[in-house]
Amino acid sequence: MDPYDVIVMGAGAAGLMAAMTAGQRGRRVLVIDHNDAPGKKILISGGGRCNFTNLGAGDPNYLSQNPHFAKSALRRYTPADFIALVDRHGIAWHEKTLGQLFCDGSAKQIVAMLMDECRAAGVEFAFGQAAEVARKREEFVATVGARKVISNSLVLATGGLSIPKLGATSFAYDLARQWGMKIVEPRPALVPLTLAGDQLLFRGLAGVAAPVVARAMAGPPFKEAALFTHRGLSGPAILQVSSYWKNGEAVRIDFLPSEGEGWLREAKRTAPNRQVGTLLAERLPERLAGTLAERLGLKGPMQGLPDKALAHAETRLGGWDFLPNGSEGFAKAEVTVGGISTAELSSKTMEAKKVPGLFCIGEAVDVTGWLGGYNFQWAWASGVAAGQAA
Numbered sequence: 179m180d181p182y183d184v185i186v187m188g189a190g191a192a193g194l195m196a197a198m199t200a201g202q203r204g205r206r207v208l209v210i211d212h213n214d215a216p217g218k219k220i221l222i223s224g225g226g227r228c229n230f231t232n233l234g235a236g237d238p239n240y241l242s243q244n245p246h247f248a249k250s251a252l253r254r255y256t257p258a259d260f261i262a263l264v265d266r267h268g269i270a271w272h273e274k275t276l277g278q279l280f281c282d283g284s285a286k287q288i289v290a291m292l293m294d295e296c297r298a299a300g301v302e303f304a305f306g307q308a309a310e311v312a313r314k315r316e317e318f319v320a321t322v323g324a325r326k327v328i329s330n331s332l333v334l335a336t337g338g339l340s341i342p343k344l345g346a347t348s349f350a351y352d353l354a355r356q357w358g359m360k361i362v363e364p365r366p367a368l369v370p371l372t373l374a375g376d377q378l379l380f381r382g383l384a385g386v387a388a389p390v391v392a393r394a395m396a397g398p399p400f401k402e403a404a405l406f407t408h409r410g411l412s413g414p415a416i417l418q419v420s421s422y423w424k425n426g427e428a429v430r431i432d433f434l435p436s437e438g439e440g441w442l443r444e445a446k447r448t449a450p451n452r453q454v455g456t457l458l459a460e461r462l463p464e465r466l467a468g469t470l471a472e473r474l475g476l477k478g479p480m481q482g483l484p485d486k487a488l489a490h491a492e493t494r495l496g497g498w499d500f501l502p503n504g505s506e507g508f509a510k511a512e513v514t515v516g517g518i519s520t521a522e523l524s525s526k527t528m529e530a531k532k533v534p535g536l537f538c539i540g541e542a543v544d545v546t547g548w549l550g551g552y553n554f555q556w557a558w559a560s561g562v563a564a565g566q567a568a
Contacts (some may be wrong), residue, residue: 191540209304227285241421252559269282307323360518373500382469385405388466392432414549417512442488454480470495
């Protein structure tokens with residue numbers, strides 16, 4: 179059996195970060211991935227330009243059963259630290275909106291950077307072969323094809339269940355369960371939501387987007403764009419909300435967040451001959467404005483509409499409840515909520531409390547970031563934490 183100091187399962191963002199960090203400490207590191215090349219998810223992220231971090235990334239931007247778990251790693255490896263690494267490799271980048279940073283060129287540059295750092299640190303790779311892992315006494319044995327490798331440290335960085343076409347599997351969960359660790363039930367996150375029933379009338383708006391404030395019943399409000407699709411709702415605001423949404427709950431959308439209470443009634447006094455649909459069309463895409471006015475049943479000039487009806491319309495437009503019947507599932511989900519319970523891990527090192535030498539990082543863990551570079555920052559930070567300890 180070939181001995182290594184550290185075996186890393188998974189050549190995604192977290193795994194490569196852990197491998198290079200451990201390698202830079204002089205550890206002999208092997209990265210194993212059943213995909214034939216590294217960083218598959220990195221390559222498709224950000225429309226191929228990789229939204230590699232967010233300037234505002236901090237623990238409030240993450241979901242977990244333990245909201246404090248991510249603090250330690252995130253504070254010890256910050257967006258500024260990763261930006262410095264990107265800058266050292268001469269990769270040009272820009273800020274888009276809301277602190278989101280993207281490559282000017284291609285996500286391939288981020289993968290190349292991580293691979294260059296790994297190779298410079300002497301990290302070895304085994305791609306394109308599924309591995310089996312067993313624990314014998316206090317060591318981990320991985321079987322890769324005809325080869326067996328052994329190590330005192332194993333880093334689980336194989337991600338969650340999102341985007342199975344890129345190779346996502348339940349490998350990390352299965353192994354953790356096998357070794358007696360708890361799993362928080364995984365579900366799709368940052369995913370479009372589907373509508374049914376009378377809400378299907380909104381399908382006629384497929385392709386229409388508008389800036390809104392959206393929220394799930396148990397989550398914070400997100401002020402971004404919502405997009406109507408043939409199947410339901412999408413767009414950044416809805417993807418954000420989906421991480422907090424639970425089946426049977428409503429999603430509330432404020433279509434006119436810039437309008438204060440009483441705006442329609444005031445418009446009735448100042449322009450009594452105008453119609454509600456016309457006013458809405460000045461503030462929203464025309465097709466959306468027409469559909470909302472129709473659903474509110476407000477026809478004719480406002481002077482003929484009672485204030486009570488206008489007040490009801492203001493309330494509905496400021497808090498329109500949609501009741502999704504589901505989501506588009508892991509196939510379309512950017513990330514996974516849930517995973518290996520943080521109660522099983524050290525927040526400083528990511529090491530499993532019950533299984534010495536086992537480290538769990540990235541999306542495999544019950545820490546999920548908002549849309550906008552937050553999940554990559556968790557991958558970098560948790561990878562460094564494990565790489566410094568393994």
